[in-house]
Amino acid sequence: xxxxxxxxxxxxxxxxxxxxxxPGPGEIADPYEGFNRQMFxxxxxxxxxxxxxxxxxxxxxxxxxxxxxxxxxxxNLGGPVIFANDLLQAEPSRAGTTAAxxxxxxxxxxxxxxxxxxxxxxDDHSEDFGQTLGVWGVESGPFLVLPLLGPTTPRDLxxxxxxxALDPLTWVQIDNDDDTDVAVRAGMGLIGGLNARVxxxxxxxxxxxxxxxxxxxxxxxxxxRQAAIANGKVNExxxxxxxxxxxxxxx
Numbered sequence: 001x002x003x004x005x006x007x008x009x010x011x012x013x014x015x016x017x018x019x020x021x022x023p024g025p026g027e028i029a030d031p032y033e034g035f036n037r038q039m040f041x042x043x044x045x046x047x048x049x050x051x052x053x054x055x056x057x058x059x060x061x062x063x064x065x066x067x068x069x070x071x072x073x074x075x076n077l078g079g080p081v082i083f084a085n086d087l088l089q090a091e092p093s094r095a096g097t098t099a100a101x102x103x104x105x106x107x108x109x110x111x112x113x114x115x116x117x118x119x120x121x122x123d124d125h126s127e128d129f130g131q132t133l134g135v136w137g138v139e140s141g142p143f144l145v146l147p148l149l150g151p152t153t154p155r156d157l158x159x160x161x162x163x164x165a166l167d168p169l170t171w172v173q174i175d176n177d178d179d180t181d182v183a184v185r186a187g188m189g190l191i192g193g194l195n196a197r198v199x200x201x202x203x204x205x206x207x208x209x210x211x212x213x214x215x216x217x218x219x220x221x222x223x224x225r226q227a228a229i230a231n232g233k234v235n236e237x238x239x240x241x242x243x244x245x246x247x248x249x250x251x
Contacts, residue, residue, distance in 0.1 A: 028222045029142040036145040040214050043150055047197075047204070055197035067195055069113045074192045075124070076105045076112025077169060084166045085127035089135045094231075097122050126228070129166070130159025134229035143218055151221040 030036065059067070079102030086095035101117035101124060109116035118124070133155050134140065141154035152160075164170050174180045197204075210216040 028218055030218060031142050032144065036143065037214055039145040039147055040217065042147055046148065051197055055194050058194045059198045067198065070191050071195050072115050073112045074188060076102065081163050081167050082127045085129055085132045088132045089127065094125060128159055129162040130156035131229050133159055151217055
């Protein structure tokens with residue numbers, strides 16, 4: 001079922017890539033703006049009445065120390081996917097840093113509960129297959145806002161599916177019990193989402209206070225993805241550095 005859903009998403013994404021008009025210089029392709037605005041409103045409603053209250057309740061009952069340990073642990077689990085994408089982007093130095101971070105955090109950092117690698121001078125970075133496709137010259141396709149998933153593009157949707165395939169945790173079974181696997185993955189996803197929502201509360205308020213939040217969202221997402229593909233070398237993203245990093249929600 002999981003693989004069928006991924007295939008369906010990939011098919012839809014490829015269709016969108018094929019049919020969307022190419023944007024002009026400096027423009028963001030948004031041929032589905034009407035649909036996107038409806039999904040943006042839906043997601044805002046879900047956030048207002050469900051996600052934010054749950055995140056604030058979680059923040060109230062969970063000490064910051066425990067939230068930080070959970071974040072470090074979940075971030076460390078993403079190391080193999082980041083390492084694979086570093087290699088696919090022909091970035092051996094960054095791949096070495098990722099390997100060192102994963103090794104140090106898994107051992108000295110007690111399975112990633114502490115970011116020990118940072119104290120040894122190995123700063124973290126993030127890579128995903130959507131970025132890899134961008135490095136390879138694949139166009140992003142049109143801007144999309146999907147229910148619950150939020151802002152994305154066909155290229156990034158496909159990248160998410162490939163990252164799942166690259167992630168060793170996708171194929172690991174716990175006690176050969178599918179129900180246990182589902183419960184553990186759901187729990188990690190829930191904690192990761194709540195942690196991200198707590199961290200980004202002020203930034204999301206800033207986004208929603210903009211005169212046109214949807215347009216701001218589109219510009220922020222595009223700028224952040226361009227900066228990520230260029231390893232932070234895109235100046236246009238600097239104007240939005242205080243607004244949400246939507247990659248945080250991918251856990």
